[in-house]
Amino acid sequence: MHLTGRWSVTATMDTATEANLHHDLRTIVGDDGLITRPEELLPYECDGLTIARVPPSAVVFPRDTGQAAAVIRALNEHGVPFAPRGAGTSLSAGTLAVRGAVQIGTSRMNRILDVDLRNRQMRVQAGVVNLRVTEAVEPDGYFFAPDPSSQPACTIGGNVAYNSGGPHTLKYGVTVNHLLGVTLITPDGEIVEAGGAAEDPIGYDLTGVICGSEGTFGLITEAVVRLMPAAEAHRTMLVVFDGTDDAINCVSDMIGEGIVPVALEFMDQLITRAVEDAYHFGLPRDAEAVLIVELEGLEAGLDRQADRVVEMCQRHRAVRVKRAATEQERLELWMCRKRAFGAIGRLSPSYITQDGVVPRTRLPEMLAYVAQVAREHDVRIANVFHAGDGNLHPIALYDERDPAQTERVLQASAKILARAMELGGSPTGEHGIGLEKTHQLAMMYSQDDLTAMRRLREVFDPRERANPAKVFGGEGLPAVFSQMGTTAQGKRHEQA
Amino acid sequence: MIDDDAIIKRLERAIGPDRVLTDETARAYGTDGFTPFVAVVPEDRKQTAEAVRIAAESRIGLVAVGGGTKLGWSPAPTGMVMSVSTERLKRVIEHEPRDLTVTVEAGMVLDPLNAMLSEHRQRLSIDPPNADRATVGGICAANDSGPLRHRYGTMRDLVVGMEVIGADGTPTRSGGRVVKNVAGYDMHRLHIGAFGSLGVMVEMAFRLQPLAEAFRLAVVECGDGERAEACMASILAGRTRPVMMELIGPSCDGMAGEAADVEGWSLIVGYEDCREAVAWQCAHLADALSVPVRALDEEATSAVYESLREWPGRPAGVAFKATMTSSQVAAFVAWADQRGFRLLSHAANGIVYGRSDDAGTIDAAEDLAAAAADGGGQITWTTLPPDTDVDIWQPPRGDLPVMRRIKQTFDPQGTFAPGRFVDVM
Secondary structure, three states: OOOOOOOOOOOOOOHHHHHHHHHHHHHHHOHHHEEOOHHHHHHHOOOOOOOOOOOOOOEEOOOOHHHHHHHHHHHHHOOOOEEEEOOOOOOOOOOOOOOOOEEEEOOOOOOEEEEEOOOOEEEEEOOOEHHHHHHHHHHHOEEOOOOOOOOOOOEHHHHHHHOOOOOOHHHHOOHHHHEEEEEEEOOOOOEEEEEOOOOOOOOOOHHHHHOOOOOOOOEEEEEEEEOEEOOOEEEEEEEEEOOHHHHHHHHHHHHHOOOOOOEEEEEEHHHHHHHHHHHOOOOOOOOOEEEEEEEEEOOOOHHHHHHHHHHHHHHOOEEEEEEOOOHHHHHHHHHHHHOHHHHHHHOOOEEEEOEOEOOHHHHHHHHHHHHHHHHHOOOEEEEEEEHHHOEOOEEEEEOOOOHHHHHHHHHHHHHHHHHHHHOOOEOEOOOOOOOOOHHHHHHHOEHHHHHHHHHHHHHHOOOOOEOOOOOOOOOOOOHHHHOOOOOOOOEOOOOO | OOOHHHHHHHHHHHHOHHHEEEHHHHHOOOOOOOOOOEEEOOOOHHHHHHHHHHHHHHOOEEEEEOOOOOHHHOOOOOOOEEEEEOOOOOOEEEEEHHHOEEEEEOOOEHHHHHHHHHOOOEEOOOOOOOOOOOEHHHHHHHOOOOOOHHHHOOHHHHEEEEEEEOOOOOEEEEEOOOOOOOOOOOOHHHHOOOOOOOOEEEEEEEEOEEOOOEEEEEEEEOOOHHHHHHHHHHHHHOOOOOOEEEEEOOOOOOOOOOOOOOOOOEEEEEEEEOHHHHHHHHHHHHHHOOOOEEEOOHHHHHHHHHHHHHHHHOOOOEEEEEEOOHHHHHHHHHHHHOOOOEEEEEHHHOEEEEEEOOHHHHHHHHHHHHHHHHOOOOEEEEEOOOOOOOOOEOOOOOOHHHHHHHHHHHOOOOOEOOOOHHHHO
16 A cells, blocks of 8 residues: 555556565565555655655665666566665655655665775765765865765765765866766666776766766666865855845956855855854844855965955955854854755745756846845745855745745746746756756757757666656656646757 | 769758868868768858768768867778868857856867967866867867866866757757756767767867966976886875876887976876965975976976877877776886887876887787776777777777667667777777
8 A cells, every 4th residue: 555645646556566576675685675664654755855745665775786786677577667765865856756666775785895095086885975985085185076065964876866066066076077987777677887997988978977867877876986185275264245246246256367266155145144043153144145265275375365365355345254264163164054054944944945057147137036036926035055156046935834835936946947047057056857847957958959868868768767757757747846837848949 | 872973962052062072172081091982061050960961861971070180099980971070160159258168169179269268367178189180079079188187187077068960960959058057968978989979069068267377397207117106106195286197108209308308207297276386386296205306497397298298199100098097007007118119198097198100019909908907997099000900999898788779879870980989899
């Protein structure tokens, strides 16, 4: 028997067949490697995007590539699709098990397999938590660059599937730039070893396309990631502006003048106040905008660069610049940013955050538009985002018990994403399409572009058994996401 | 039976007679190994798409040609082949300096692009040889790179979006013009390093870097292979942050130019940053090393950098690119040197270039491949002597079946670069 969620779409499987499948799966992973009881399945019915809930029929936890391949072959024999799940931190409903999918949890594939500091790489199982990679090599002076906000929880498999970013990717790039190889199991149970320890593997860049494919090519079980040497020194500043445009123009000028900070984070008044009220960092409650700027590199010359940043901020009418004098102060400045999402709980019972991207220089008009949409739809929207790469995170506050408010929020979100695309950007810089933004994908690309993508998917997964309905939507898409946009058929292609 | 006159006439009607070259003039768009029966020089993307459509409908092969600097990296295409030159596709589509991105057509040559960008103190940070002729499209197709890849990566790290003409002449896009974008699959990644076997790239968007304040090289005289590896390990684990690390093998072959005044088994280490940081690093590079180290002045830095960058692109009788993990480079270099090759490596990245003018060195091909495989890598022969049966590409490992399915899916008729790449692996 299945629990039926509000938007649950589960394929029917007769009880005998299901019992057979469960028996087969238990044979592979052991009795404790499969959960099927409704109350145990509750935590798996949603991920970081709580607006949609679909309980899986079962969750299976293989321990290694061999077990995972056997699990997938068993599912394949029964014609059952699967949805990979790491730590369930997806913000686009990327882990939901629709179309009767069984979830494959990677939490038991959590071993670091090989650390090679000389060659600056590490081979890990997919369920290794992002932060653990850095922790394992930090004493030796190395780190793993992609640092999504969820890094204490999210897994490398999820990072690879969603090509995750984070504040520090402005300088270092996103997951794909730190990935040498992946092991992928296709829905037929074929084990594909893409890339590996050496750079420039001959042939098509399978590692590069598997990264960011959102689990729709199969299950990622292992990855070879790059390690970076940690920086010797940091200069971290918290800069307060009276005007949003001043802050944003300051960001553009900094980049334009050749200063690429390792992070450049923006917080608006709503967020700053919430953080201040919650944690009392001493942030000004009346400031329109706060920037956190971090430079890193060698000690030599870093102060001069920091002085240039301060000068530039003052030129853009910054009302206050606080430079972290000690490592403790630096961590506190970062805490302001990292606690931003936590502080939102004080503002409203629910929130939904988007992560559209616009070219940096279009940020002022984009933020003005966000404010306009907020007014028009009577929704409170807070902004905290990676200003350095134009990656917005408008956070719409609402109460999910109020359907009218929920609908307004979804409409506002859809408008914001549409505008980001009109300005030459993307509907998502980090969170991925998942189940949430399939309509937006169809607005961003032409029908021909999408056909090419679907054909690539078919190379790996001709029967849509790997993470069904993700990226391209279709059957199984929870109704709530239909409110995120009308069913676009692909934009018209601009011909040369 | 393919009627070449009819194809040529059709091309002339569709694209214009002055854009369709035959006989001797077409020869310039081939290599020693192959002469296209017709070469097309489209004016824009639409004409390029038209050429692809005609090739597909006529069931002939199509090879995209940029600056022609790396055409020899592939076996001659098989069957009747049309060359499509991107030489007129060199427009800048968009450049907003404060966004640090640029969108250009695929036929844009790297040097003029970087000359334009340098007016804004910016750069597309890829530095393969022959940048005065190599187009961004060709660099992508061959996934070529240079010393600076240690800091800035390869085209796989720099391309943020692309437009490609597919097998039926349909243009498709992926990615965009923003540096961060996870909407949809990164289809463009398939084309980087695909040697034109999946489509014709016509436009790409790149992320850019600001030009650094200072750039300086230093020479580390290692003396032998063992010490070279020990030096590399020390430098990589040390406090400096090189943007490049080139290892000159035992035979110097003038690869660093006269200004460097280096012997064999030297590391050339480069720093790029603000003035203070570069000066500090040049001064402190020697700290953890027990071999002679000397920083080069500005003039010598430019000359040596240029010489190292160009060396892998200079003509040779036999040439290869080998990949492996960085820690295997010194041992491999020592070994390959004994088999008659001169060697230069992007050592921190495990990329080794070997060259020889003696065609007999090719006899070591199998052993070289095995040695690279021991280091977790592979060999590509970028120049082979005539009449050899050595394969240009070593077959990929377990992922070849997937690659074949990709080729079959996107080019079912085998229009693009027939007889190349996965076709011959």
